[in-house]
Amino acid sequence: MLRIEGLSASYGSRRVLHEVSLEVDSGEVLALIGPNGAGKSTLVRAVSGVIPVESGSIQYIDATRGSLDLLDLPPMQRARTVAVVPQAAAMPPAFSVWEAVLLGRTPHLNFLGQVAARDEHIASLALQKVDALDLSDRRVGDLSGGEQQRVLLARALTQSTPVLLLDEPTSNLDLHYQVSFMETVRALAHSDGLAVLIAVHDLNLAARYASRVALLVKGELQAVGTPHEVLTVELISAAYNLPVQVVKNPFSESPLVIPGEI
Amino acid sequence: MKIRPFLYTLLFLVLVVTLSIAIGSVFIPPADLGRILVGWMKQEVLPEPLKTFAFILTDIRLPRTVLVLLTGAALGGSGAAYQGLFRNPLADPYLIGVASGAGLGAVLAMSVRWPYSFWGLMAVPAMAFLGALLTVFLVIALARVGRTVPTTNLILAGVAFGSFASALTAWLMLRSTGELHRAIAWLIGGASQAGWGPVLTVLPYLALGLGALILSGHSLNVLQFGDEQAQQMGLPVTRVRTLILLAASLTTAAAVAFSGIIGFIGLIVPHVMRLWFGVDYRRLLPLSIITGAGALLLADVFARSVMAPQELPVGIVTALVGAPFFLWVLRRARNQGYW
Numbered sequence: 001m002l003r004i005e006g007l008s009a010s011y012g013s014r015r016v017l018h019e020v021s022l023e024v025d026s027g028e029v030l031a032l033i034g035p036n037g038a039g040k041s042t043l044v045r046a047v048s049g050v051i052p053v054e055s056g057s058i059q060y061i062d063a064t065r066g067s068l069d070l071l072d073l074p075p076m077q078r079a080r081t082v083a084v085v086p087q088a089a090a091m092p093p094a095f096s097v098w099e100a101v102l103l104g105r106t107p108h109l110n111f112l113g114q115v116a117a118r119d120e121h122i123a124s125l126a127l128q129k130v131d132a133l134d135l136s137d138r139r140v141g142d143l144s145g146g147e148q149q150r151v152l153l154a155r156a157l158t159q160s161t162p163v164l165l166l167d168e169p170t171s172n173l174d175l176h177y178q179v180s181f182m183e184t185v186r187a188l189a190h191s192d193g194l195a196v197l198i199a200v201h202d203l204n205l206a207a208r209y210a211s212r213v214a215l216l217v218k219g220e221l222q223a224v225g226t227p228h229e230v231l232t233v234e235l236i237s238a239a240y241n242l243p244v245q246v247v248k249n250p251f252s253e254s255p256l257v258i259p260g261e262i
Numbered sequence: 263m264k265i266r267p268f269l270y271t272l273l274f275l276v277l278v279v280t281l282s283i284a285i286g287s288v289f290i291p292p293a294d295l296g297r298i299l300v301g302w303m304k305q306e307v308l309p310e311p312l313k314t315f316a317f318i319l320t321d322i323r324l325p326r327t328v329l330v331l332l333t334g335a336a337l338g339g340s341g342a343a344y345q346g347l348f349r350n351p352l353a354d355p356y357l358i359g360v361a362s363g364a365g366l367g368a369v370l371a372m373s374v375r376w377p378y379s380f381w382g383l384m385a386v387p388a389m390a391f392l393g394a395l396l397t398v399f400l401v402i403a404l405a406r407v408g409r410t411v412p413t414t415n416l417i418l419a420g421v422a423f424g425s426f427a428s429a430l431t432a433w434l435m436l437r438s439t440g441e442l443h444r445a446i447a448w449l450i451g452g453a454s455q456a457g458w459g460p461v462l463t464v465l466p467y468l469a470l471g472l473g474a475l476i477l478s479g480h481s482l483n484v485l486q487f488g489d490e491q492a493q494q495m496g497l498p499v500t501r502v503r504t505l506i507l508l509a510a511s512l513t514t515a516a517a518v519a520f521s522g523i524i525g526f527i528g529l530i531v532p533h534v535m536r537l538w539f540g541v542d543y544r545r546l547l548p549l550s551i552i553t554g555a556g557a558l559l560l561a562d563v564f565a566r567s568v569m570a571p572q573e574l575p576v577g578i579v580t581a582l583v584g585a586p587f588f589l590w591v592l593r594r595a596r597n598q599g600y601w
Contacts, residue, residue: 048494050493075498075499077496083494086490086491086494089487089491091487092349092486094536103483103487103495104495106480106495106497107495111480111481112477113481
């Protein structure tokens, strides 16, 4: 499991994360929700080691590896534990999909980047899992937004890490791709036993596909629990400063958040 | 790794080297070249006129050819590295002020009245080299923010320091009118000193710098995705970028020390290689090195034969030919996103 304890971070003098504590189990999808500027992306970037952390700890604990202090690890080893699917990231357009996904093996390769048959097998398996194997020879710059996001997911999977972080991966996707992406992520969490922390804008996507939800407002964790426990009228309308209604989704067991008063 | 690009570029190199050895104020026919080689292998004493040709070869043509090859290789390799590091197709080896620093060092050396003319001769390349290296260290120090060295800061600091150095250089040139011609000739770029001395002097630095760059191909590939993604994929970004920057700058400094500021090779050769052979830096770097060597040598052959027996500075040839060629390359690549 990924255990974050008392994490605080600042941009210059501005405190953006305040004593955040969170746990994500292997095989579960935890959705991080909150208004703009709440610190969702910041939390993802802090766990992946890209921004400095002021205080607190981030640990990965499991049966085989014991307890790893992620803040102490050099980038290579950290990248073997945590993989990130960035938000609508710009990828260099001239790389082929295959080349881009294969680069996900970097933390397992030597500095020359020499690739073995096993690495290629893992990469093609990852492409299969996101249903993008037929895109292998296409140039990254020629792909649609949805296809690029799937390639980024495949690259993260190729890193073969027990923890997967996703930073608002569905923000630029249309309805079809939003649903198929979230379905793939949930299926992978269950089948591969990944601990998945996913920052999302869309509350209903979070409700539908996550086993637990965490509400972040102005850098502080307001609530953590099942979708029913967190997606309540009181919590959501306070967090987003907007009156909302919460009803039961007729197609699933999850709550459905509708903005506006009756 | 595909072999064909290497075959093509090596073939180009061999052809240009043959041209370079044959052409000059004295034309050495290829047939005689062959006879000289055979004579060396058999360790015979060569008859005239082969003996004179052989002397021209060993003491004039070959050292000059090798020096130009090394300079072109350095510019091609560091150009490719700079374009990869800065993720910018307009980057060239002089981006962060190395050229201005080297120019300042060289002109400073020329303005001093050295007690021995030999010192004066050695001072120019030595101070050009020092000027180039000091510039890089200064620019990196100026651009540093905490533990990172952001790209934008590097470019800004390089431009700022470059302007400062150019201004000082211009002032020095105005003050010492006697050396003005020599200074301009150096700044334009062209091989000046003959013999094996320059070759042996730059060889260790080039071997070190180019060797390090060739090994950085994979890291440069990862860096193309941006510093954040590269870090998330496990690359120690700041350390790797600084090392590559230093290796590329060492290479450039050695290249300009004896040959002056030769432009366009470092900018165009990597572009063309990318256009023809793709963006994989593990391949792009060695190919740019080989083709950079051949391209500069071709320009040098042209420079010494077009107005024979006078020599055109090779920097003028690369600029005059390079600019339109570059525009043509841009037109081809414009719509297709080659980075």
